[in-house]
Amino acid sequence: MNNPINKSSPQAFDASSDIIIVTLVLVTALCIFGVTSFTGASSPTAWWPSYADMMDSLHHPFAWWRWVLGDISEVAFYKHEFASIGLLAGAGIAWWANRTGKAWQGFAICYGTGLWPWVITSSLLGLVLSNLLWGWTLFEGDWQPTFVAFVSLPAAMVLLYGRGWRVAINGAIMGAVLVTPWCLLIVNGLCKPLGLPVVIGNVSGMAIASVLAFILCRWIPALVTTPSLHGASKDAPQTSAEPTSNAPTNYGIAWTLRRILADFSEAPFFGNELASLGLLLGALLAYALNPASPAYGSGWLLEMIAAQALASAIGVIVWRRQWIKLGWYPTYIPIVSVAPAAVLTLGGSFPVIALSAPLGALIAPPLAAAISRRLPDWVHGYVGNVISMAISTVFIIPFIGLIVGSF
Numbered sequence: 001m002n003n004p005i006n007k008s009s010p011q012a013f014d015a016s017s018d019i020i021i022v023t024l025v026l027v028t029a030l031c032i033f034g035v036t037s038f039t040g041a042s043s044p045t046a047w048w049p050s051y052a053d054m055m056d057s058l059h060h061p062f063a064w065w066r067w068v069l070g071d072i073s074e075v076a077f078y079k080h081e082f083a084s085i086g087l088l089a090g091a092g093i094a095w096w097a098n099r100t101g102k103a104w105q106g107f108a109i110c111y112g113t114g115l116w117p118w119v120i121t122s123s124l125l126g127l128v129l130s131n132l133l134w135g136w137t138l139f140e141g142d143w144q145p146t147f148v149a150f151v152s153l154p155a156a157m158v159l160l161y162g163r164g165w166r167v168a169i170n171g172a173i174m175g176a177v178l179v180t181p182w183c184l185l186i187v188n189g190l191c192k193p194l195g196l197p198v199v200i201g202n203v204s205g206m207a208i209a210s211v212l213a214f215i216l217c218r219w220i221p222a223l224v225t226t227p228s229l230h231g232a233s234k235d236a237p238q239t240s241a242e243p244t245s246n247a248p249t250n251y252g253i254a255w256t257l258r259r260i261l262a263d264f265s266e267a268p269f270f271g272n273e274l275a276s277l278g279l280l281l282g283a284l285l286a287y288a289l290n291p292a293s294p295a296y297g298s299g300w301l302l303e304m305i306a307a308q309a310l311a312s313a314i315g316v317i318v319w320r321r322q323w324i325k326l327g328w329y330p331t332y333i334p335i336v337s338v339a340p341a342a343v344l345t346l347g348g349s350f351p352v353i354a355l356s357a358p359l360g361a362l363i364a365p366p367l368a369a370a371i372s373r374r375l376p377d378w379v380h381g382y383v384g385n386v387i388s389m390a391i392s393t394v395f396i397i398p399f400i401g402l403i404v405g406s407f
Helices: 015-042 053-054 061-075 081-099 116-138 151-161 166-192 198-219 254-264 273-289 299-318 320-325 338-346 352-375 382-405
Strands: none
Touching: 061 081, 061 116, 061 254, 081 116, 081 273, 081 338, 116 166, 151 166, 151 198, 151 338, 166 198, 198 254, 198 382, 254 382, 273 299, 299 320, 299 338, 299 352, 338 352, 338 382, 352 382
């Protein structure tokens, strides 16, 4: 893969920068524990309906709107309409800034391909179709993975085959009729009976259904257009902080902090700081209005963000040379799998965060890269990422449970 970021010569960086960043993240995590202790003791008044309120009244249009819109931010485990609106708003601003060449655009959204309008169109169509076809599974008041079409096959097909209504619509349809039912089957037939984190079923279903879809596209080329110049490589999509500039990239503190932030919006294929900022601000607003509203009403949102930020920080620092060499590396994986799943499953204690973040950051990214490199060219590299999420979560969460339970 030819990546514009590889043309630059990285400036030197030293270990002191890494120490500063990790210390900053750890201090932030400790501050979060202080804030959660205060808010828990003060029992703030709820200014917005809780997650339980939504689940109890899904037959009402407002609750149904909250569910569908919340699906957009569910990949980060936030599941809230405010987080979703923030993500979309930030991504829209980032796309406009990229189109107009603004210096503050951050990492070019959708890896500088210019395909964000088609990515978001196909993803939203897939999400709507998924809820229309499978929304009936929610009638018993139990959670179901209707969100999966938004962060999987539709966007991957656009990035692999390029722009156009044929790709966008067929990607959306296959996302709803292949990805969602596979996830429903694994989540309800395997994860829930065995007590496994449902993220394992989500990402396993994405992988299986996506491979089937890519095989179908290979057998029936008329489903898609000719692969574009922006097609995915065997690794993940290409990313460039300065896609229109040949100036050397400084991989120092500023780049590292920006990369940590951008990782929060990597799962929906945005990979941009503004999109991530909107996502986080929306989630924090939801928490401020009612701590029992985001993150499935668990009350663990702040601890979850702390674990995610620490996981990304460790991953970006440890695998920075891979970023420099390859132009992109899947350091975002523990943000949407191991770290939040550990908090939801085992609680938001400091040992859980301190174990899940480094384990996820050290194991998941290289595993994903190794799997993606072995995929054929006609399969998008995100398949390797979601397989890594499943494997990492399966092994890391029980291991943490054993350690935490022994104290």
